[in-house]
Amino acid sequence: MNRPAPSLLQPRKMPQQARSAATIEAIYTATIQVLLADGVGRLTTTRVAERAGVSVGTMYQYYPHKQALLFAVVERQLEAIIASMLTAAEGLEGSDLATLAEGLAIAWLDAKTADMVASRAIYGIAAEFDLGEVMGNAMKQMIEVIGRLLAAAPDARFTDIGSIAFMLATLLGGSVRVVMELEASQEHLSCLRRELPRVCQAYLAAAT
Amino acid sequence: MNRPAPSLLQPRKMPQQARSAATIEAIYTATIQVLLADGVGRLTTTRVAERAGVSVGTMYQYYPHKQALLFAVVERQLEAIIASMLTAAEGLEGSDLATLAEGLAIAWLDAKTADMVASRAIYGIAAEFDLGEVMGNAMKQMIEVIGRLLAAAPDARFTDIGSIAFMLATLLGGSVRVVMELEASQEHLSCLRRELPRVCQAYLAAAT
DNA sequence: CCAATATATGAAGGATCATTCAGGTTTGGA
DNA sequence: TCCAAACCTGAATGATCCTTCATATATTGG
Incomplete structure (x- = not known):
């Protein structure tokens, strides 16, 4: 290099x-x-x-x-994930908080596991070279999408939607990353799939 | 290398x-x-x-x-973090779920931000070379500690403590990692510090 | 079938780096 | 004071690796 x-x-x-x-x-x-x-x-x-x-x-x-090679690989993967999150968001527009929470968690898990091989590979690149910006951008898009969904939820009454959207995005991104990086055992993944929606639901329900 | x-x-x-x-x-x-x-x-x-x-x-x-050099750096940092989590756990033994959730989240954030510089550095090493095992071990210890605390909580009635402890550890580890890696802006960190305890509390309260 | 263009090859150049080792300097005790 | 052990030095070695370029092959439109 x-x-x-x-x-x-x-x-x-x-x-x-x-x-x-x-x-x-x-x-x-x-x-x-x-x-x-x-x-x-x-x-x-x-x-x-x-x-x-x-x-x-x-x-x-x-x-x-x-x-450039590595960058292209990352970009391609990120685009795929964002695209699938956008489609999922379309179907969730106007849903209540519980549905939203579950829908987002499941969509995220699906998007990440769909091409887990590539996803895992990318985590490896991120550190090696300056992907902070690219990843940061993806994150920002996620927060925006989530924020819009939250704002459109009929039973939402948040004082600070931004913080909540940020937190949700962080939770999704972080937990999946940890599990995939450490050991993508089937057991852990299915635990995530079961529990992550509950986490999101509980958080949204509790947040004022 | x-x-x-x-x-x-x-x-x-x-x-x-x-x-x-x-x-x-x-x-x-x-x-x-x-x-x-x-x-x-x-x-x-x-x-x-x-x-x-x-x-x-x-x-x-x-x-x-x-x-060996990199390994030593990682090991030293992980030990410090685990040690401070163990001390925190001592003080939380027997607390109710809400206190536990908040205590764990804060302790984790403190431990990680105490030497944020080193923590961030380590995330970089992890990918580059085979730290899966070492990190996995640290994770396992975290899950154990959390599991013990949950079991000792007076108001706990979980069917599957293992899953919940795993999930909590994942949430803590993942969210902090994402924030620290992407951009450890003061704003994001304080948001984490405010919201992460609430996430944990909400999750524990909702989990059967 | 024939250019012109697109695509493929892989040996060689030039850099960077991890690691060694033969020979220095410093320390602490006798 | 003196010496053996501990500690330090940094040029040299040998690998690895990214990148280039002169050359070769394939494709396509005319």
Whole structure:
């Protein structure tokens, strides 16, 4: 990671033929596989290329440097998660607090576990390189969505919606992260799935 | 990080004179500083040594390799946190659920923010190298402590104490982590400090 | 079928780093 | 005072790794 000039995190060129699209896809998959098998610290451009079945040079045709590759992977995953949360939010608009709490928790768990492999991989990248901003953005979007839902709930009478939305987002994000990172055992996950909605419900019900 | 033979994570030799103790301390401090300033990815043995005001060779007198250094830092921090949680638990033994919930949340926040600098640094290490086990252990201890407290609460009537203790530990660990990692703004921290106890109280009150 | 364009290759360059070791300096006790 | 043990130094070593580029192959429109 020879400290390249910053920025320029976008793919270097857009694929125009079918095979290059396939190559990009292969690189994406390989990146995640390597990430999970070896961790960020041992993710090398060569290893990814090898696993993807292409040469290193090919990778550099699409990504100006390693960071860009990792960044792209993260971005793609975050977008997927946010998108699915937005759809879930649509279906929850106007629901009462209890429904909202459960709906949000379940939607979040579903979104995260849908591609748990990628999600776990991303947690690894976040530390390694400056993802604070990207993750912070995602968080901010989440808070906004939750805030809107809360405001639209018929039985809501909060003095400080912002704090509550922030707290909900934090709870969701944090708990899932801890469980997925430590040991994504089926047992723990199902416990989360059972208890997390109750936590949210209890919190919303108790919050003035 | 040339993949050294595993294990041997303990300091290579014990200090016998005063100056070596000072050296070790300097190395510890320097490690955390570098961790925060540059991130795990850019933490090099030379950089740490330089910042500590010693030579690289000196570092290797006490730690067989870089991993050992990082491991020691993590271990020290985790021990401090667990210790302060144990003391807090002593004072909470036999309390009712509401007191328990608040006490645990506050104790956790205090322990984490007491040396926030180190805590944040450690989150960075965790991903980079195989800390799943160490962190998992700490988590297990937390769950046990919480479980004991819950069992001793006079107004507790839970069917599954294990799940609830697990959930509480997850909530505490996750939420603090998210806030500290994303942006440890004073505003967010004080929001956490205000809301996290309420979350725990509400959850415990609602759980059967 | 033939350019022109897109895509792929992988050896080599150049940097960075973890780790060692041969030889210094300091300390504490006899 | 003197020496053995403790402690420190930092250039050198050997790996690893990111990135480039000259060259080769594939695709497509004309």
